[in-house]
Amino acid sequence: MNSTLEKxxxxxxxxxxxxxxxxxxxxxxxxxxxxxxxxxAYQAVEAYAxxxxxxxxxxxxxxxxxxxxxxxxxxxxxxxxYTGTIEFAPxxxxxxxxxxxxxxxxxxxxxxxxxxxxxxxxxxxxTYGAARGMKDFIMITLGTGVGSGIVVNGQVVYGHxxxxxxxxxxxxxREHGRVCGCGRHGCLETYCSATGVARTAxxxxxAGTQPSLLRNIPAEEITSKDVFEAATxxxxxxxxxxxxxxxxxxxALADAIAFSSPExxxxxxxxxxxxxxxxxxxxxxxxENVLSIYRGKTKLLLSExxxxxxxxxxxxxxxxxxxx
Amino acid sequence: MNSTLEKxxxxxxxxxxxxxxxxxxxxxxxxxxxxxxxxxAYQAVEAYAxxxxxxxxxxxxxxxxxxxxxxxxxxxxxxxxYTGTIEFAPxxxxxxxxxxxxxxxxxxxxxxxxxxxxxxxxxxxxTYGAARGMKDFIMITLGTGVGSGIVVNGQVVYGHxxxxxxxxxxxxxREHGRVCGCGRHGCLETYCSATGVARTAxxxxxAGTQPSLLRNIPAEEITSKDVFEAATxxxxxxxxxxxxxxxxxxxALADAIAFSSPExxxxxxxxxxxxxxxxxxxxxxxxENVLSIYRGKTKLLLSExxxxxxxxxxxxxxxxxxxx
Numbered sequence: 028m029n030s031t032l033e034k035x036x037x038x039x040x041x042x043x044x045x046x047x048x049x050x051x052x053x054x055x056x057x058x059x060x061x062x063x064x065x066x067x068a069y070q071a072v073e074a075y076a077x078x079x080x081x082x083x084x085x086x087x088x089x090x091x092x093x094x095x096x097x098x099x100x101x102x103x104x105x106x107x108x109y110t111g112t113i114e115f116a117p118x119x120x121x122x123x124x125x126x127x128x129x130x131x132x133x134x135x136x137x138x139x140x141x142x143x144x145x146x147x148x149x150x151x152x153x154t155y156g157a158a159r160g161m162k163d164f165i166m167i168t169l170g171t172g173v174g175s176g177i178v179v180n181g182q183v184v185y186g187h188x189x190x191x192x193x194x195x196x197x198x199x200x201r202e203h204g205r206v207c208g209c210g211r212h213g214c215l216e217t218y219c220s221a222t223g224v225a226r227t228a229x230x231x232x233x234a235g236t237q238p239s240l241l242r243n244i245p246a247e248e249i250t251s252k253d254v255f256e257a258a259t260x261x262x263x264x265x266x267x268x269x270x271x272x273x274x275x276x277x278x279a280l281a282d283a284i285a286f287s288s289p290e291x292x293x294x295x296x297x298x299x300x301x302x303x304x305x306x307x308x309x310x311x312x313x314x315e316n317v318l319s320i321y322r323g324k325t326k327l328l329l330s331e332x333x334x335x336x337x338x339x340x341x342x343x344x345x346x347x348x349x350x351x
Numbered sequence: 352m353n354s355t356l357e358k359x360x361x362x363x364x365x366x367x368x369x370x371x372x373x374x375x376x377x378x379x380x381x382x383x384x385x386x387x388x389x390x391x392a393y394q395a396v397e398a399y400a401x402x403x404x405x406x407x408x409x410x411x412x413x414x415x416x417x418x419x420x421x422x423x424x425x426x427x428x429x430x431x432x433y434t435g436t437i438e439f440a441p442x443x444x445x446x447x448x449x450x451x452x453x454x455x456x457x458x459x460x461x462x463x464x465x466x467x468x469x470x471x472x473x474x475x476x477x478t479y480g481a482a483r484g485m486k487d488f489i490m491i492t493l494g495t496g497v498g499s500g501i502v503v504n505g506q507v508v509y510g511h512x513x514x515x516x517x518x519x520x521x522x523x524x525r526e527h528g529r530v531c532g533c534g535r536h537g538c539l540e541t542y543c544s545a546t547g548v549a550r551t552a553x554x555x556x557x558a559g560t561q562p563s564l565l566r567n568i569p570a571e572e573i574t575s576k577d578v579f580e581a582a583t584x585x586x587x588x589x590x591x592x593x594x595x596x597x598x599x600x601x602x603a604l605a606d607a608i609a610f611s612s613p614e615x616x617x618x619x620x621x622x623x624x625x626x627x628x629x630x631x632x633x634x635x636x637x638x639e640n641v642l643s644i645y646r647g648k649t650k651l652l653l654s655e656x657x658x659x660x661x662x663x664x665x666x667x668x669x670x671x672x673x674x675x
Contacts, residue, residue, distance in 0.1 A: 105644070115644075163511040177610065179503050179510075186503075186612025187487040188648055196642045197606040202526065209642055282521040286501065286610050288510025318520045318533055320429070320439075324512055 034097040036090060038083060038137070039343030041144065042066060042103035044118035047075075049083050050339035051090055054347075056155035058336055060086045072121040072130070080134040099131060099139040100345030102147030102338050107189035111141045117208075138349040144168070144338060146183050146192060148295055148330075149176025150348075151341025156331040157293050164291045165283055166330075167194065167276075169298035172208075173216040173223075179287055195220070199279050218275040221297055224251035227268050239264040251298055258304045269304040276305075277312020284313070284321045295330035295337060302329075358421040360414060362407065362461070363667030365468065366390060366427040368442035371399075373407050374663035375414055378671075380479035382660060384410045396445040396454070404458040423455060423463040424669025426471030426662050431513035435465045441532075462673040468492070468662060470507050470516060472619055472654075473500025474672075475665025480655040481617050488615045489607055490654075491518065491600075493622035496532075497540040497547075503611055519544070523603050542599040545621055548575035551592050563588040575622055582628045593628040600629075601636020608637070608645045619654035619661060626653075 036059070041048045044066060051060040062082045069075030087093055105116040111128025113119065128141040142150075149166035152158040158166070162181040168174040173195030177184040184191045195216035196209055204213020205226065217223050228241055228249045240257040241249055241264060257265035280292055298305060310327050317325075332340055360383070365372045368390060375384040386406045393399030411417055429440040435452025437443065452465040466474075473490035476482040482490070486505040492498040497519030501508040508515045519540035520533055528537020529550065541547050552565055552573045564581040565573055565588060581589035604616055622629060634651050641649075656664055 161511075163515075179508050180506055182504055184503050184611050187485075187614035188612055188645075190644050191487075191610065191612035193609045193642055193644075196609050198602070198640065200525070201523075201602070211640070211642070278522070278525070282606070283610070285517045285520050286515065286607070287508055288512055288515035290511035316522065316535070318517055318535070320514050320517075321512075 034095055036095050037097045037343040037346030038087070038099040039147075039339035039341065039346065040079065040083075040099065040101045041147075041338030041342055042101060042113075042119070043144075043338070044104070047079060048339055049079065049086065050343065051086055051096075052340060052343035052346075056340055058339060060090060061339070062086055067120055070120050072125050072127070075121070076127065076130040076134065080131060084135065093135065093137055096137050096346075098346035098349030099135070099137050100147065100150075100342035100347075100349075101128060101131070101139065101141040102144040102342040102345075103127065103141060104144060105190075106141045106143040106146075108140065108142040108146070108183070108185045109189040111139065113141070140345045140349055142183070142185075142345060143174070143192075144341075145174030146176040146185070147341035147345060148174075148332075148337050149178055149183060149293075149341070150344040151332055151337050152293050152295070152330060153178060153181075154344035154347065155340055156337075157328045158291060161290050163287060164289045164293060165194070165280075165287065166293045166295060167280075169219060169221070169294060169296035171221055173220050177287060178289075184287075194279065194283060197279055197282070199275055215275070215279045219272055219279075219298070221251040224254055224268060224272050224298065225249050227271055228254050228265075231264055231268060231271075237264055241265060255301050255304070258301070266304060269301055270308045272298070273305045273308025274312040277309040278316050280309065281313050281316035281318075284317050284325050288321060289325055291326040291328050293328045293330050295332070296334070299329055358419055360419050361421045361667040361670030362411070362423040363471075363663035363665065363670065364403065364407075364423065364425045365471075365662030365666055366425060366437075366443070367468075367662070368428070371403060372663055373403065373410065374667065375410055375420075376664060376667035376670075380664055382663060384414060385663065386410055391444055394444050396449050396451070399445070400451065400454040400458065404455060407459065417459065417461055420461050420670075422670035422673030423459070423461050424471065424474075424666040424671075424673075425452060425455070425463065425465040426468040426666040426669075427451065427465060428467060429514075430465045430467040430470075432464065432466040432470070432507070432509045433513040435463065437465070464669045464673055466507070466509075466669060467498070468665075469498030470500040470509070471665035471669060472498075472656075472661050473502055473507060473665070474668040475656055475661055476617050476619070476654060477502060477505075478668035478671065479664055480661075481652045482615060485614050487611060488613045488617060489518070489604075489611065490617045490619060491604075493543060493545070493618060493620035495545055497544050501611060502613075508611075518603065518607060521603055521606070523599055539599070539603045543596055543603075543622070545575040548578055548592060548596050548622065549573050551595055552578050552589075555588055555592055555595075561588055565589060579625050579628070582625070590628060593625055594632045596622070597629045597632025598636040601633040602640050604633065605637050605640035605642075608641050608649050612645060613649055615650040615652050617652045617654050619656070620658070623653055
């Protein structure tokens with residue numbers, strides 16, 4: 028705790044396909060300063076790293092200088108914790124293997140760790156959120172895709188290569204499964220992401236003629252938010268869409284429980300805010316599909332972190348773990 | 352290492368539904384003495400514990416006394432590492448929660464740890480076998496059922512309740528899945544255990560009229576060993592049975608890789624000895640079903656421990672970890 032007292036801040040950097048958000052975070056999980064740049068504006072990663080470091084240096088200078096910073100944590104798609112590299116990330120402008128943590132350390136002289144966004148979210152939840160004090164839990168991020176961060180014995184599961192924990196890509200439908208962006212069929216993500224929900228909506232609307240508020244929206248424009256709003260207005264098809272989504276997710280989680288028997292599964296992301304529309308069928312499907320020795324033991328929790336904060340908080344939580 | 356030098360032996364006890372095998376093991380993994388009793392002969396667990404301890408005391412006395420024993424490890428169905436209890440094991444005579452590790456410690460004054468048989472096998476493989484030096488691997492035991500021991504960061508994954516790692520009960524067929532002994536449908540174990548192989552044989556023989564050596568055996572008596580022997584003689588149906596079995600197993604392992612990205616998956620048990628008949632379709636199904644970032648990274652290995660030894664060795668490896 029001494030070094031924490033000496034160094035009151037950690038930096039969290041969330042690298043998304045659109046924006047990169049940079050935050051300075053205190054020991055209680057308050058984001059005390061934040062800045063952002065457009066990720067896509069930098070075709071060369073050197074220019075990008077330079078821009079992030081300049082923005083970050085300004086923030087750091089206004090908070091007492093780099094002596095106050097314990098470490099920098101970065102959450103990025105396809106981030107490899109072991110090597111500090113981003114590897115073949117399809118949604119980022121830079122191809123191949125990018126040694127980003129090293130580039131930051133070199134420019135700033137501050138220890139830097141990097142992992143994928145869902146792992147960062149799990150560390151954030153364990154440090155500041157719903158999983159405080161837990162040693163075994165699984166974080167599921169329900170966004171454009173489905174991500175996961177798995178914690179066992181208080182440590183994120185990185186696997187032998189740094190890429191463990193891709194529960195969005197377990198095969199949940201082996202026959203006639205939906206095509207996934209990864210090139211395979213039937214991945215969990217094709218059903219339980221925001222885009223999966225929109226896809227289910229189009230399928231269900233096409234399959235029948237039952238009236239629905241969703242028929243007022245051009246099929247290709249329906250979003251998971253539209254489905255949620257229709258559900259809150261009592262729309263039967265919209266509720267059925269969430270029931271289906273939650274059932275598929277619960278089936279996958281029942282298998283995940285057989286793997287690591289977590290104390291809790293924490294759901295995070297836009298879809299998780301659908302509340303009981305989603306949570307009830309998820310819980311029911313877990314109860315119906317889980318092996319009896321696990322039944323009723325694993326809590327299903329909503330993330331306690333704000334959507335807008337979790338990526339930066341999670342990344343910053345990595346920063347605390349560094350020897351600054 | 353000092354304490355290991357002072358105490359040259361660990362005890363491994365393998366509790367099966369039929370036999371209980373007791374072994375004294377040296378630091379190199381040699382079983383230097385072994386004894387066995389009939390598990391089913393003791394309806395009262397107290398009488399059972401007494402009998403095991405008497406047999407063990409005799410072995411220990413002939414090897415320098417209990418001062419030479421670092422610890423006792425027990426592998427048992429439904430064994431809970433955290434509590435040292437066996438909980439509701441369907442194939443053992445004693446019902447409910449049995450505090451067996453405590454009963455042994457009390458009688459013998461030697462520290463005792465207990466876990467399920469597949470976890471014990473994983474520790475054995477890590478200590479003496481194919482997974483030496485690995486920090487992330489998955490052990491799959493292919494016996495009457497399918498068990499698993501998952502190692503992450505060099506530690507067995509026990510989960511929050513001590514029961515993690517039941518990959519034999521992930522659902523691999525959600526539609527028209529086979530009925531499992533656990534009461535659910537489509538569990539991996541119903542396809543990839545020795546009994547699953549026999550079941551597949553009966554299904555395939557019934558489904559067609561193709562000649563097969565297996566038709567010389569009454570359908571209900573076919574065993575996985577018969578299928579293996581027919582396969583070695585070039586029998587087409589027998590080979591197809593292994594191809595199907597391996598494919599289903601590979602599909603499940605591809606999902607397991609997405610979970611913990613292990614350096615290796617170690618197959619153990621009677622079925623694993625089918626060699627290429629099984630390993631080739633397993634490897635092919637992993638390659639075809641795994642997410643591209645994992646492709647070609649996880650080794651598929653055969654256990655390096657003898658079937659007759661693994662349970663005792665694995666249990667004894669738990670004993671080394673104790674503070675004796």
